[in-house]
Amino acid sequence: MADKITPRETNYSQWYVDIVTNAKLADYSPVKGCMVIRPNGYALWEKMQSILDRMFKETGHRNAYFPLLIPESFIKKEAEHVEGFSPELAVVTHGGGDELDEPLIIRPTSETIIWSMYKKWIQSYRDLPLLINQWANVVRWEKRTRLFLRTTEFLWQEGHTAHATEQEAKEETLKMLFVYQKFVEEYMGISVIVGEKSESEKFAGAVKTYTIEALMQDKKALQAGTSHFLGQNFAKAFDVSFQNRKGDLEYVWATSWGVSTRLIGALIMSHSDDKGLVLPPKIAPVEIVIVPIYKNNTKSTVIIYAENLYNSLKDKFSVIFDDDDQNKPGWKFSEWEMQGVPVRIEIGPRDIKKEQIVVARRDTGEKINVKRNSAEEKIRTLLEDIQNNLFRKSARFRQENTYQTADYNEFKEVISQKGGFIQAGWCGSAECEKKIKEDTKATIRALPLAKEETDRRKCIICGREAKYTAIFAKSY
Amino acid sequence: MADKITPRETNYSQWYVDIVTNAKLADYSPVKGCMVIRPNGYALWEKMQSILDRMFKETGHRNAYFPLLIPESFIKKEAEHVEGFSPELAVVTHGGGDELDEPLIIRPTSETIIWSMYKKWIQSYRDLPLLINQWANVVRWEKRTRLFLRTTEFLWQEGHTAHATEQEAKEETLKMLFVYQKFVEEYMGISVIVGEKSESEKFAGAVKTYTIEALMQDKKALQAGTSHFLGQNFAKAFDVSFQNRKGDLEYVWATSWGVSTRLIGALIMSHSDDKGLVLPPKIAPVEIVIVPIYKNNTKSTVIIYAENLYNSLKDKFSVIFDDDDQNKPGWKFSEWEMQGVPVRIEIGPRDIKKEQIVVARRDTGEKINVKRNSAEEKIRTLLEDIQNNLFRKSARFRQENTYQTADYNEFKEVISQKGGFIQAGWCGSAECEKKIKEDTKATIRALPLAKEETDRRKCIICGREAKYTAIFAKSY
Structure with missing residues (x-):
């Protein structure tokens, strides 16, 4: 997959x-x-x-x-x-x-x-x-x-x-x-x-x-x-x-x-990443998938343990128990990663002996061992954590890719080389807006409601007094 | 209204x-x-x-x-x-x-x-x-x-x-x-x-x-x-x-x-009836409306009592507290009857003294006094009762308006005079079906899955052996 x-x-x-x-x-x-x-x-x-x-x-x-x-x-x-x-x-x-x-x-x-x-x-x-x-x-x-x-x-x-x-x-x-x-x-x-x-x-x-x-x-x-x-x-x-x-x-x-x-x-x-979808838990139709890992001689023990866990979670979360015999665990991992399920639980014979489960988070790929008796609480925290992490990552990404400039050459270079949002002064005229679009394909995405400190004294194009700090970018 | x-x-x-x-x-x-x-x-x-x-x-x-x-x-x-x-x-x-x-x-x-x-x-x-x-x-x-x-x-x-x-x-x-x-x-x-x-x-x-x-x-x-x-x-x-x-x-x-x-x-x-919509509780977007009845000197007492009831019901039922000052109780009764709300609760100063509320059901118009402390339980039962009553009424209506006949003249008379469903034998031919439609405007509504005892030995039109008992009616 x-x-x-x-x-x-x-x-x-x-x-x-x-x-x-x-x-x-x-x-x-x-x-x-x-x-x-x-x-x-x-x-x-x-x-x-x-x-x-x-x-x-x-x-x-x-x-x-x-x-x-x-x-x-x-x-x-x-x-x-x-x-x-x-x-x-x-x-x-x-x-x-x-x-x-x-x-x-x-x-x-x-x-x-x-x-x-x-x-x-x-x-x-x-x-x-x-x-x-x-x-x-x-x-x-x-x-x-x-x-x-x-x-x-x-x-x-x-x-x-x-x-x-x-x-x-x-x-x-x-x-x-x-x-x-x-x-x-x-x-x-x-x-x-x-x-x-x-x-x-x-x-x-x-x-x-x-x-x-x-x-x-x-x-x-x-x-x-x-x-x-x-x-x-x-x-x-x-x-x-x-x-x-x-x-x-x-x-x-x-x-x-x-x-x-x-x-x-x-x-x-x-x-999302190169493995597939990544979904924030609050939007994910399925929050958790449970994948049992067994051989013939451990199958019934693992299935019973996993099913018990599934039953204890299913009224509190949106969870799938993937007990399909046709596919191997590795295939299932890829498939559920592709579909963006935020949390994967793996259960094998050794985990059962230790009274634990393995929990993998889709956003970071990190795996942790969780005691069976604290599973519900830990998963709840983890889902919140994934939700927050995705938003923080998104906010950081936006911040890291937002530039300020008062120089039109720099402006054009940023647009063509780096992309992202550029904050710049704008006089408010359709002519300057049009020229930027013709030169760079960037458009004014927004005149932000939140007024941030920025060098907006002059229009990036005509040099007249800027009426706005505009956010420019190429867009979908 | x-x-x-x-x-x-x-x-x-x-x-x-x-x-x-x-x-x-x-x-x-x-x-x-x-x-x-x-x-x-x-x-x-x-x-x-x-x-x-x-x-x-x-x-x-x-x-x-x-x-x-x-x-x-x-x-x-x-x-x-x-x-x-x-x-x-x-x-x-x-x-x-x-x-x-x-x-x-x-x-x-x-x-x-x-x-x-x-x-x-x-x-x-x-x-x-x-x-x-x-x-x-x-x-x-x-x-x-x-x-x-x-x-x-x-x-x-x-x-x-x-x-x-x-x-x-x-x-x-x-x-x-x-x-x-x-x-x-x-x-x-x-x-x-x-x-x-x-x-x-x-x-x-x-x-x-x-x-x-x-x-x-x-x-x-x-x-x-x-x-x-x-x-x-x-x-x-x-x-x-x-x-x-x-x-x-x-x-x-x-x-x-x-x-x-x-x-x-x-x-x-x-x-529905001549007063407006009648809705079964399970389909009604609003199950209950509370209408306070007061004069200037009783207003605050009634509003507090009614609001208290509203608060005790609102997490368990879909309920509206109609405390709009612009309209009189009588107008509100008609309006909510028009909209088909299954249960209306009336609260006036005398009810408060008796620690009761008046409950009116939309389907029958019946009013009963209910003790305040058993309100929730009684209303729950009443809603179920209304739901069941509407279905029983519908079933009875269908039964009372379903006729059986083996005589085509009687068939035509029922269709034109009474309406309803008519059960009759049908040979299965499109010709007989068409003739009935031309003569009476009735069509075959269904060949029922439930085989009921009926005189279906002969086709109501051609008199040949009947393959089906068909239900005929004029339709929307």
């Missing part, structure tokens, strides 16, 4: 594909740009969904479902929206054997169809805030696709909220951004930069877009989630107003926010 | 629409035939999903996700399949601004795309059985639509399994049929007939289709779930063979099975 994976050093892109296919997370489909999410990959998505769904509900949101198909005219109602999404649309022209009077678009995102409904549901300040989330598939026609990272169809959640005041909508935008940050850092173990997008990188139709940006092992950035303050743009496009407490009509304020199956790509590229 | 509902006697169809819209379960969308599932409706679907998903996993299935879009040529590979689905297809002809070389179909069901993948994944008997389920949206172009019952887009789950032997696939087909029966009867409280479909009513591409059929309050049948034995039809169409234990190549055996958001329609039409 493991020898099928191309090492990262040899070919990073191939390494990624090898992990996805060998761990059976996803497969190419016969439909161009669309992938099949296999059971191992879908189990990750289910785990992410269940955690995020709880976080959304704890912050007062409810799930709903809106139509997949959107009248073409709707997409055109918000000027920036149509401009941004037009090149990516899939169009249904025939239904039930007949040509349609008006073509229907497969949703690339649901602002337009949802705001057409909000018009029916919102009349008064009493109807606000309206806090709705949708779990759904969306389609955006993509020329170049990669499993999980960029596919024509993907799965996501999209929150769409409506508010009586600008202030409240802005607070919601940031609240959900921080929900994403918490989820990605505390559960997925990925350290992110939290910031605002520049004008040219924001969502088509938003007033402001906020983002969490992660750094992959090849030193390229990946946008892991976005939250948009939409102002009154969609309320105006769909004529959604409400009567405020004073009895006056006002347009409604809006947000939208989403994360997608792309997060699975981020997860793989953050933690 | 409640007075907005048209009584069933006046107009059953309007009653149904009134419930769906007033309980805010769903709404009409601007896209013809597509509905919006509102948060109250989606909460029902989430509850159903979580129960079914657990049942699928307990029977060894894993979830995966396959593409929404299917090449047109795939749909055409299985002769009966294309014939059955052609009139209902939505076709994507343009993507990313260009006309596509081959049109893509929005999945009406996923047999074809899934079996094209199974060809890649199945080589040997070791790869079998392959037990996969998908939660997804599908699109079938419908001329006449009704909220939940028949919509162009709907949400469902579709199981697709692959087996080494015919026997095993047949067992799987029935196993999942019985999972559906258990779910619909034990959780949704709806009594169903379990049986096989006739040749003309089976799934396009199946060898045999099994169904669970429920009877709605207007005496029309509703197909609540189907499970199909697909034989080797799709394996042959997509050339999926495997090497058996002897080393020979054989085509794979298949099943598929599904239930959809249509079940929400069945739920509404089985239990």
Whole structure:
């Protein structure tokens, strides 16, 4: 198994594909740009969904479902929206054997169809805030696709909220951004930069877009989630107003926010190694695998001992007892390493004599002997430790690969030679942003919310006064 | 609120629409035939999903996700399949601004795309059985639509399994049929007939289709779930063979099975009354609502007492404390009755003096006084009682509206005057089946698995020997 994976050093892109296919997370489909999410990959998505769904509900949101198909005219109602999404649309022209009077678009995102409904549901300040989330598939026609990272169809959640005041909508935008940050850092173990997008990188139709940006092992950035303050743009496009407490009509304020199956790509590229997937315990569908090691004459003793351990753990952890007779222990070790199971327990005749088990952690490869009677407690601590270690490693990696410079030559050298994030001053003009992109392929990933001490007095390009400290990187 | 509902006697169809819209379960969308599932409706679907998903996993299935879009040529590979689905297809002809070389179909069901993948994944008997389920949206172009019952887009789950032997696939087909029966009867409280479909009513591409059929309050049948034995039809169409234990190549055996958001329609039409929704506790997103009743001088006493009760119940039940000051208790009673909450607790100053609470059950309207210190226990029993009562009522209703006859004139009279299920002998010929449909609009809903004693010696139409006892009804 493991020898099928191309090492990262040899070919990073191939390494990624090898992990996805060998761990059976996803497969190419016969439909161009669309992938099949296999059971191992879908189990990750289910785990992410269940955690995020709880976080959304704890912050007062409810799930709903809106139509997949959107009248073409709707997409055109918000000027920036149509401009941004037009090149990516899939169009249904025939239904039930007949040509349609008006073509229907497969949703690339649901602002337009949802705001057409909000018009029916919102009349008064009493109807606000309206806090709705949708779990759904969306389609955006993509020329170049990669499993999980960029596919024509993907799965996501999209929150769409409506508010009586600008202030409240802005607070919601940031609240959900921080929900994403918490989820990605505390559960997925990925350290992110939290910031605002520049004008040219924001969502088509938003007033402001906020983002969490992660750094992959090849030193390229990946946008892991976005939250948009939409102002009154969609309320105006769909004529959604409400009567405020004073009895006056006002347009409604809006947000939208989403994360997608792309997060699975981020997860793989953050933690995995040349042996396969590495999963943080809080996201791992299986936390522990028990592998018995025996010969014919020790088989029954070992199986009984291992099964006893399995029974004592199975209500407290997600654990698999791999007692399959067809495969040897060494093969099983590789296979479960490939699948990223955080903790492996090995049990052989000698361990039983010593009343111990051998515990191997996937993140470091370290093996320790643990007394049988303290197994549960030690494993619990170990899982926490693995979770923390992965996050610390991710944070350290990001820190070690974040550079500061006030010199454009150095900037270009870092981008082309080292990669990673570069902090630099930016005057705020689209021209300077564009020049950097043309020169280096790097884009502004975020204007960080946390203002760090840095030499941001001057724009790295034009030398004028810098309005922002921007984070630049090449990205997925 | 409640007075907005048209009584069933006046107009059953309007009653149904009134419930769906007033309980805010769903709404009409601007896209013809597509509905919006509102948060109250989606909460029902989430509850159903979580129960079914657990049942699928307990029977060894894993979830995966396959593409929404299917090449047109795939749909055409299985002769009966294309014939059955052609009139209902939505076709994507343009993507990313260009006309596509081959049109893509929005999945009406996923047999074809899934079996094209199974060809890649199945080589040997070791790869079998392959037990996969998908939660997804599908699109079938419908001329006449009704909220939940028949919509162009709907949400469902579709199981697709692959087996080494015919026997095993047949067992799987029935196993999942019985999972559906258990779910619909034990959780949704709806009594169903379990049986096989006739040749003309089976799934396009199946060898045999099994169904669970429920009877709605207007005496029309509703197909609540189907499970199909697909034989080797799709394996042959997509050339999926495997090497058996002897080393020979054989085509794979298949099943598929599904239930959809249509079940929400069945739920509404089985239990609800002229006051609104009635929900079985096991499906109800909210089991209990607490309504405090007070005047200004008793407010704080009542609120404290009610809140204390809420706190003692909230970890054990799904409970809402409706302490909204804007609405009067009477309004709240109607509103929560509309939404189908199984148990309402009323607390007023006099109850507090007697150390009791008043408990009203939604299914019968009955109110009882319960001692405060036995509240939890009594409510638990009451919820079970409501669950059982709804199922018993449903079973009795079905029994009372099931007729047997050997006389075709009587048959026609029952269908047109009374409705309900009619058991009658059937020779098995498509001609007799067709004649009944033309004469009465009734179809064969099922050939029951449970053979009941009945006068099935002769076909109700032609008088020849009957091969089956068939259940006839008009249906949704």
